[in-house]
Amino acid sequence: MKIVTMKIWVRRAPAVACAAVACGVALSSCGISLADNGAGAVARQFAAALERQDASAAAAFTTAPGQAGDALTSTLQAMHPEKVDVAVHRPVEYSDGTASFSLTTTYSWPEGRTFETTSNGTARHLSSGWKVSWEPSIIYPGLPVGGQLRQIRTDATPSPSVRSRSGKTFMYLQPVNEIVLDPTRTTDVGRSTRALARSLAPIAPLITSDVIAAKLSKSEGRAITAVTLRDSDMEVLTSSPSAVPGVTVRKAGKLVMADRRLMSPLETGLTNYWQAIRDATSGWQVQMTAPGLVPRKLTGAQGPAGPNVRTTVDQGMQLTLGDAAVEVGQPATILAFDAGTGAVLGMAQNSYAVDRGINIDDAYPAGSTLTPVFSTVERVANEQKQSSAELLDRLGLGVQFTVPGASAPTAKRPGVQTVDFRPGDLNVSMLNMGALGVALSRSVSGTMSSVAPYVIDGVPTKVAGGSLGELDRSMTAPILKAMSATAKNGDASDLTRAPGLRALVGTNGPQGPGWFVGLQDRKVIVVYCEGEKSGTAALQVAQKYFRIR
Structure with a gap:
């Protein structure tokens, strides 16, 4: 029997073996050394390779490198640990050219998660030196051929809706x-x-x-x-x-x-x-x-089920918007907002808009759509000695919204770009247009303040690049008057089945984009279209909405 550096050859008798184990010295894979060519040494080399998560290197110290390599690779990949610690304990050599030892393997993951297992192994002295006798159980006691350990994510049930x-x-x-x-x-x-x-x-x-x-x-x-x-x-x-x-x-x-x-x-x-x-x-x-066996849980922890997500989406409205969006054969997107709260009631777009990658966050040229707004803002700014930019912010046009449940976290946010607030110089998102419509609608009911759009109840929208705030009737009243004129005698006058409509309509030139912002029936409707005659297309989508709502 060999313990540390002493050689004592004995017959493999149970009592002697137990005594040998009892006086064995527990050794870490990176701890004190045994003889370089002993069973303890090869066990530590095997363990050190596992700590490096080098399955091929570990397998090379076994009697069956091919089988060991496949099994170790399978478990290391399925466990995907951040760190592996392997300790070798009680290496004992016997007179028949065999040896025994045990391993304590600790797998670690972020957030303090760990899994520790202790397994027994043997080694044999071959013509090429000592080798770890390959058995799947060296990975985990009772692991069958073809089996593996794996670390998986679990989700609480029931799943939130x-x-x-x-x-x-x-x-x-x-x-x-x-x-x-x-x-x-x-x-x-x-x-x-x-x-x-x-x-x-x-x-x-x-x-x-x-x-x-x-x-x-x-x-x-x-x-x-x-x-x-x-x-x-x-x-x-x-x-x-x-x-x-x-x-x-x-x-x-x-x-x-x-x-x-x-x-x-x-x-x-x-x-x-x-x-x-x-x-x-x-x-x-x-x-x-293992193949053919039901997975067996060894350890783990599970958090509680999460709450359902309560949104502002109106399913009937969503269906109506979807029918309206397919009215034209060019990119079209339509949104509906609650005129009093800014809640998003629904959003739909046709396949052309999907292919173009049009989304709720990106800013697009407003063109002539906001001409009545610009003229009023500039006049009020001059009269009241205020900044035009600040007034635009209060109307929801000069800020950037990140709406949980609507904004995609990976989407590019170009923000709002302004140059003297002249038509054609302002880029806005559909959320900006919706916020403008809601601010104006709230002023009609006497609530003189703007609010941010939102989709999930109780989850606030992030507003950047400026501040929403109090509104002045001297600014909102002229804009609302111009919108009424557009609906009665202007570009939106052909729309039917929309009593009391106030609207902003415009394009950014022959190739668009084209916009429609409508205030009607305590709702704000925003339509965005691209391509040739996109202003007309936006009106077509709006008309379809009013006809089928």
């Missing part, structure tokens, strides 16, 4: 199927593309071979998700997409609309907010898994 202003479910988590095409896994990408489009046609006819090909072109050789289908959609298909070379069907969970007729650009922002709640209440778990 996103609710509309009436309290009904607007969006909820549902199992979905991601149809993934990997061009590197098919010998004929064109054939696979066409075959996949044919397979999807019964439920997703718009996902044509050209659409799939365009996604592949942008992916630069990486796998793409052609479409995401609910389980009920999969039942409609007459052939399985996974039968197409290069295609796999990946199960996932996704926040989806409860009413399948609805689509909204707000989905991205609401999903981001919902996901933040899930992240804050998420837990973790270490499991032992």
Whole structure:
């Protein structure tokens, strides 16, 4: 028996072995040394490689480098630890050329999460020297061949849902199927593309071979998700997409609309907010898994279920806006706000606007739309010796909004750019236009202050670049008068079924963009269109809204 540097050869008898273990010295993989060519040394080399998370190097110290490398790589990748500490204890050599030792392995992750396991190992003296006898149980006691340890995220149940202003479910988590095409896994990408489009046609006819090909072109050789289908959609298909070379069907969970007729650009922002709640209440778990076996929990912790997300979205309004947005064959986006509170009631856009990447945060040229506003602001600023910029801020035009549930965290925020406040020099977002409309509507009811738009109840909007504030009737009254004139005798006078309408209409030249801002029935409607005759297109979208609301 060899303990530390002493050689004492004995028969492997239970009593002697127990005595040897009892007087063994516990050694860390980075602690004091045994003989360089002893079983303890190879155990420590094996442990040191694991600490470096170098599976190949650790496997090289075993009797089966190939099997060990696969198993160690699988566990290290599935555990994805920030740090691994491995301690070697009680290395004992026996007279038959074998040895025993134990390992204490500690996996660490951020936020103080750790998992410690103790396993037993053996070693053999071969012609090439001492080697760790490979057994999966050296990773974890009882780990079968092909098994691994893994650290996974867990989410509290029930999952929060996103609710509309009436309290009904607007969006909820549902199992979905991601149809993934990997061009590197098919010998004929064109054939696979066409075959996949044919397979999807019964439920997703718009996902044509050209659409799939365009996604592949942008992916630069990486796998793409052609479409995401609910389980009920999969039942409609007459052939399985996974039968197409290069295609796999990946199960996932996704926040989806409860009413399948609805689509909204707000989905991205609401999903981001919902996901933040899930992240804050998420837990973790270490499991032992193996083919054909149910995963076994070894340790972990789980936070409480998160609250539902209460929004200001009106589902009926959202449906109306969606129908209005598809009225024209060019990029069109339409928003509705509550005229008293600034709450966003809904937002919709057509496929042309989606393709253009138009969003609620970006600023676009206002053109002639705000001419009545500019002239009034400049006059009031001169009369009252105030800054035009400050007055624009109070109207919601000179500030930048970040609206939880509407603003995408990764979206570019160009902000507002002004040059002497002349028509054509001011860029505004749809949120700015909505805030202007709400400020003017509030002044009609006698509430002389502006407010920020919002989507999630109780969650404030961030306002940057200036301050909202008190309004002066000497400024709002002339603007409202001009808007009434536009609705009665001006560019918006052809609109029907909109009693009491006040409107701002304008473009930024022949190619737009074109705007419509309407105050009617305690709501503010903002329409933004791009392309040729975009001012006319904006009026067409507005008319469709008033006709079907």
